[in-house]
Amino acid sequence: MPTTIADKAHRASDLAAPVYSRIEQDMRHKVETGEWHAGMMIPGRQRLSAEYDVHHRTIDRAIRSLVEDGTLVTQGTRGTFVARQAVVVERPAVVVASPTAMQTALDSPKLKAAKRLGIFTTDLDIGDYSLAIIRQIEKGFSIAGGTAVFSQRVQRGVERDVDEVVAELVTRQCDAIAVVCFNIDIPLDRTYQLVTQATLPVVFASSGSVNRPIWNVYIDNVDAGYQAATHLIDHGCDDFLFVGQAGHEWVGHRLNGVRDAVKQRGFGDKALVSTLGPVELDYDDAAYVSSMEALRIHVPSGVIAANDHLAEGVYRAATELGLTPGREFKLVSFDDIPEARSLGVTSLRPPLEELGRGAARLAVHALNGDSTPQRVCLSSHLIARESTSGFGS
DSSP: OOOOHHHHHHHHHGGGSOHHHHHHHHHHHHHHHTSSOTTOBOOOHHHHHHHHTSOHHHHHHHHHHHHHTTSEEEOGGGOEEEOSSOOOOOOOOSSSOOHHHHHHHHOOOOOSSOOEEEEEESOSSOOHHHHHHHHHHHHHHHHTTOEEEEOOSEETTEEOOHHHHHHHHHHTTOSEEEEEESSOSSOHHHHHHHHGGGOSOEEEEESSOOOSSSEEEEEOHHHHHHHHHHHHHHTTOOSEEEEEETTOHHHHHHHHHHHHHHHHTTOOGGGEEEEEEOTTSOHHHHHHHHHHHHHHHOOOSEEEESSHHHHHHHHHHHHHTTOOBTTTBEEEEESOOHHHHHHTOEEEEOOHHHHHHHHHHHHHHHHTTOOSOOEEEEOOEEEOOHHHHOOOO
């Protein structure tokens, strides 16, 4: 039997994240949303194996990760339970929350004593988004009565590892550290290991969950994918192409959100095809290659690109095929970089200001002696443009 584009796409989509990792993320999502509430015994291995249609060893591996980071706890032969200290989830409304309400929700309390907060980003070259987050952390912590101390990984042209930056901030007598991990040059797990060696309170402001019992404000990529697909469905789309690139965990998370929306709105498995471009290419070139092949076979009513750079590749392939996003198909992507605005692409804008203000607030709580770390989950904001609303005549 010949291999179809759907077969290739489904095999490629598995590269975005291992099966056990996708199951772990789904279980974690159930805890964070309250579907699995604190103290609840989760379903048994046999039932979960049937539900996810995988071997019980895959379920064991997913659960082991959740037990290791304190999300779940095992009680011998009694079973596995959601930890009593459930994570804190805050989801500011995407449409109805006013700027004033958002500011009030994330304002920092006052410090009980004067403290110094060391701030750095894992970026080698500090991007605009990381800079926007840093500015909000500095502002929020200063308003709370503290002093912000900034450092960076490159000094006098010399690249430094994360542990070197942390050591410098410790010598500068910082009482806590805030780490901005938005453009992730270093994996979050590795950053966590290096930073927590300092034994100071640490706050992560990140584009994905650190998945550890630590102070963390982060963006829910699964929710962003869900929003993207729901927007397309609400605009009349009934079959979908997801375009990503292999080798990125966040691609898998966004794809999982798309799958959730498509499934919950009653569409069958064949309504969604995913294709991942080669990891060795730049984002736009990878998307150009994979979407060109897919669009030649079938033009769906809705296309979701895993980020705006990938959307550029989709746009380029579509143009060469005589197609225009917003006319022959609708297009949504993520991150809302300036190029998305220039092309008129609907995009999910990350809550940068909220990330910064939330990190400052968590730092104040940590320095005021709160013993239980909070994990704050934020939603992205969908910005609708011509690629989903259509072009004027």
